[in-house]
Structures are given as structure tokens and as C-alpha cells.
Amino acid sequence: MSLRDFTRIGRKIVAIGRNYAEHAKELNNPVPTSPFFFLKPTTSYLLQPGKIEVPRNCVVHHEVELGVVIGKNGRDITAARADDFIGGYVLALDMTARNLQDEAKKSGKPWAAAKGFDTFTPVSDFIERSAIKNPHDLRLWLKVDERTVQDGSTQDMIFKIPQLIEFVSSIMKLEEGDVILTGTPKGVGPVKAGQTVTGGLQLPGSGKDVIATFSF
Amino acid sequence: MSLRDFTRIGRKIVAIGRNYAEHAKELNNPVPTSPFFFLKPTTSYLLQPGKIEVPRNCVVHHEVELGVVIGKNGRDITAARADDFIGGYVLALDMTARNLQDEAKKSGKPWAAAKGFDTFTPVSDFIERSAIKNPHDLRLWLKVDERTVQDGSTQDMIFKIPQLIEFVSSIMKLEEGDVILTGTPKGVGPVKAGQTVTGGLQLPGSGKDVIATFSF
Numbered sequence: 001m002s003l004r005d006f007t008r009i010g011r012k013i014v015a016i017g018r019n020y021a022e023h024a025k026e027l028n029n030p031v032p033t034s035p036f037f038f039l040k041p042t043t044s045y046l047l048q049p050g051k052i053e054v055p056r057n058c059v060v061h062h063e064v065e066l067g068v069v070i071g072k073n074g075r076d077i078t079a080a081r082a083d084d085f086i087g088g089y090v091l092a093l094d095m096t097a098r099n100l101q102d103e104a105k106k107s108g109k110p111w112a113a114a115k116g117f118d119t120f121t122p123v124s125d126f127i128e129r130s131a132i133k134n135p136h137d138l139r140l141w142l143k144v145d146e147r148t149v150q151d152g153s154t155q156d157m158i159f160k161i162p163q164l165i166e167f168v169s170s171i172m173k174l175e176e177g178d179v180i181l182t183g184t185p186k187g188v189g190p191v192k193a194g195q196t197v198t199g200g201l202q203l204p205g206s207g208k209d210v211i212a213t214f215s216f
Numbered sequence: 217m218s219l220r221d222f223t224r225i226g227r228k229i230v231a232i233g234r235n236y237a238e239h240a241k242e243l244n245n246p247v248p249t250s251p252f253f254f255l256k257p258t259t260s261y262l263l264q265p266g267k268i269e270v271p272r273n274c275v276v277h278h279e280v281e282l283g284v285v286i287g288k289n290g291r292d293i294t295a296a297r298a299d300d301f302i303g304g305y306v307l308a309l310d311m312t313a314r315n316l317q318d319e320a321k322k323s324g325k326p327w328a329a330a331k332g333f334d335t336f337t338p339v340s341d342f343i344e345r346s347a348i349k350n351p352h353d354l355r356l357w358l359k360v361d362e363r364t365v366q367d368g369s370t371q372d373m374i375f376k377i378p379q380l381i382e383f384v385s386s387i388m389k390l391e392e393g394d395v396i397l398t399g400t401p402k403g404v405g406p407v408k409a410g411q412t413v414t415g416g417l418q419l420p421g422s423g424k425d426v427i428a429t430f431s432f
């Protein structure tokens with residue numbers, strides 16, 4: 001199988017929390033001094049064209065993120081060696097049942113349900129590694145219907161991709177096809193049945209955006 | 217591939233929290249009124265014979281649990297139909313970096329790291345479905361070296377297996393080879409380098425225990 005099929009090959013999605021300072025602040029969370037993550041199940045992947053579920057009694061927020069697709073297995077990968085383990089990229093939405101997450105945070109419970117519903121990780125097609133020279137210099141945006149609500153730059157990640165790979169792999173082995181979601185810029189908010197969200201990742205130089213569009 | 221290879225086939229481990237009242241109380245947690253769960257990565261599986269890691273600066277606790285191995289794919293499975301989706305069982309240890317989990321609980325952060333280190337889900341061999349007539353009538357015990365520290369019965373699960381399958385599958389599709397860990401009875405505690413833990417599951421009638429032994 002090819003890495004293009006990462007949604008079928010991979011066995012985990014490791015999602016970094018609060019990796020953009022302005023996003024941490026907008027939800028009244030402290031800006032982290034070390035990275036942290038949660039897990040999303042691979043059953044939450046959604047390919048285009050697709051419809052994102054809005055589960056009953058859930059306030060569902062969009063979070064547009066750059067995903068790193070792991071290209072080979074590794075544990076205790078140092079930041080200096082991390083680049084070798086990047087197999088490609090993906091534009092992803094880390095959909096979140098914000099009301100369930102708020103309850104979980106208040107009661108010290110896991111985030112797994114709030115982040116883990118089927119269809120809660122819509123993704124673009126696989127992006128070849130060679131298409132992105134510098135993953136820390138990409139415009140990342142999201143529209144709800146025609147309105148742009150998130151418009152950030154991967155320059156603003158607090159912890160850069162090599163540090164994230166080092167941190168995660170100090171705890172758990174990363175395997176081919178796994179994905180690390182690198183966090184969302186500010187501007188998250190709710191979506192409703194009938195709306196369309198479009199995420200975009202601008203590749204500098206090419207003048208082209210990688211687009212992922214989903215309806216509710 | 218056969219379900220005996222669930223550690224390679226499965227893509228998620230869904231672990232139920234506080235499913236035995238006495239265990240909830242021993243950690244000063246409320247007894248839940250509805251089930252909740254967290255996710256463990258499949259990279260945390262450890263087969264026998266194996267050595268469980270004690271990561272630096274971690275207080276690592278044992279939790280002995282009955283695992284349900286899912287036999288076929290399903291979403292929104294009702295409790296009444298749940299039995300059809302049980303492919304077999306496994307005796308598992310849900311190893312936990314308790315100090316990291318305590319910090320996560322206090323700060324409303326995810327449990328993923330505390331529960332997700334490599335080797336943190338040691339398992340027995342696959343147990344055929346037919347070997348267990350009633351999964352809610354099993355003695356479940358754990359020894360640290362020669363001392364029995366956990367000794368409970370699956371009779372005491374607050375939420376029974378059909379309810380757990382209904383609950384989890386109302387959020388995420390269950391797939392062949394996935395495992396649901398059904399919670400631990402009281403008696404959890406720390407383990408240290410040099411110790412051996414032995415988990416046991418007594419199959420009524422047979423007079424035999426399924427045993428899983430691991431060192432640190």
C-alpha cells in the first residue's frame with residue numbers, strides 16, 4: 001500500500017492541543033509551556049466528498065490543522081532526525097464536540113468522546129512531502145459557507161513539527177501512516193446542519209491552495 | 217488474518233474508566249452514572265513474554281481488566297444485538313502513569329499520554345469466545361511478585377458489556393480486532409523495576425486460569 005492510503009494504513013491520530021497561542025487564549029486556556037496531545041480514532045477519518053455528523057446535543061466546532069503523515073516507524077526520535085520520518089502532509093479538520101469537551105475538562109475526564117465521533121477528522125487528499133518545502137510557512141484558512149473564520153499561518157505554531165515528533169515518539173512509537181495534527185489557529189467556532197466548511201492550505205510559490213470541502 | 221492476531225489487526229483500544237464502584241472510590245473519584253472511556257494506542261500492546269516500561273519520573277500503576285475483542289464492524293449497535301459483535305476476549309493490564317493522569321485530571325487535559333506509553337497494554341493470548349460462557353461471572357486477579365493485590369469479579373461491573381458496546385458504538389464505529397477494556401476492580405497500585413506482575417482470569421467450571429505474566 002502507498003502512503004496515499006494513510007487513512008487505511010495508519011493506526012493512530014495524535015492531535016496536539018493549543019499549539020497556537022491566540023487559539024489557546026480564545027478558549028480561555030493557558031498557553032502551554034510543553035506540548036500535550038490526545039488521540040483520535042482512525043474511524044473518525046472522512047474523505048471527500050463527505051458529510052460531517054452533528055451528533056445530537058452536540059455543539060460541533062471546526063479546527064483547521066496541518067497534519068503530518070508519518071513515513072516510517074520510529075521511537076525516541078530526536079528533533080534533529082525528525083525530518084526523515086515525515087512521509088507527507090494532509091489538510092485536516094479536528095472536529096470537536098465543544099460542549100462535551102468543556103464538560104470533560106471541568107470534571108477531569110478524557111477528551112476521547114468529544115474528539116472521536118465518526119466523521120470528526122475530515123481530510124484532504126494526501127500531500128506529497130516534496131510539495132511543501134517549509135511546513136512552517138503556510139497559510140491555513142477555513143470558511144463556513146462564504147465567510148472566512150480561521151486565517152492563520154503555520155509560522156505561529158508554538159512547538160514546531162520536529163519538537164512534536166520528538167515529544168510524541170518519546171511516549172509512543174510512531175508508525176507508517178500515523179498522523180500528527182499540529183493544532184489550530186484562532187477562529188474556531190460552531191457549525192450547523194446545512195452549512196459547508198472549506199479548509200485551505202496555501203502552498204507558497206505555487207499560488208495554489210489545497211482545498212478540502214465538507215458539508216453538514 | 218485471524219482474530220487471534222487482534223493486536224495487529226485492531227486499530228483502537230477503547231478503555232472504560234471507573235467501571236467498578238470500589239475502584240472509583242479508592243481513587244476518590246465519583247462512581248459514574250454513565251460510562252466514559254479513553255483511547256489507548258495499539259502501539260501500547262505488549263505480548264508475553266515482555267517487559268513493561270517504567271518511564272522516567274512516572275508512578276506506574278497496574279489495572280487488571282477483561283478485554284472484549286470485537287469480531288465484526290458495527291456502528292450504533294444496540295445492547296440487544298451486542299453479543300453478535302463479540303469475537304473473543306483477552307486478559308489485559310491497563311498500565312497507567314498515575315502521576316501524569318492525576319496532573320491531567322487536575323488541569324482538564326487529556327489522558328492519552330498517561331495511558332499510552334509503549335508496553336502499557338500487556339495482554340494474554342486471545343481467548344476464544346466459546347471459552348467464556350458468561351463474561352460477567354469471572355474472577356479477575358493480579359499479583360505483584362507473590363502478593364495478590366487485586367481480586368475482583370466481573371459481576372461487579374457497573375455497566376455490562378452489552379451496554380458498553382452500545383455506548384461506544386453510538387460514538388464511533390467498532391471494527392474487527394478493536395478491543396474494549398472493561399475497567400478494573402479495586403486494588404490498583406504502583407509497580408517498580410525488578411518486580412513481576414501476574415494477571416489471572418478464572419474460567420468457571422474449567423478450574424483453569426488464563427494467566428499473563430510480565431516483568432518490569
Ligand SMILES: [Mg+2]
Binds near residue numbers: 110111254255327
Ligand atoms: Mg484522551
Ligand SMILES: [Mg+2]
Binds near residue numbers: 063184
Ligand atoms: Mg485541534
Ligand SMILES: [Mg+2]
Binds near residue numbers: 232233310397399400
Ligand atoms: Mg483501566
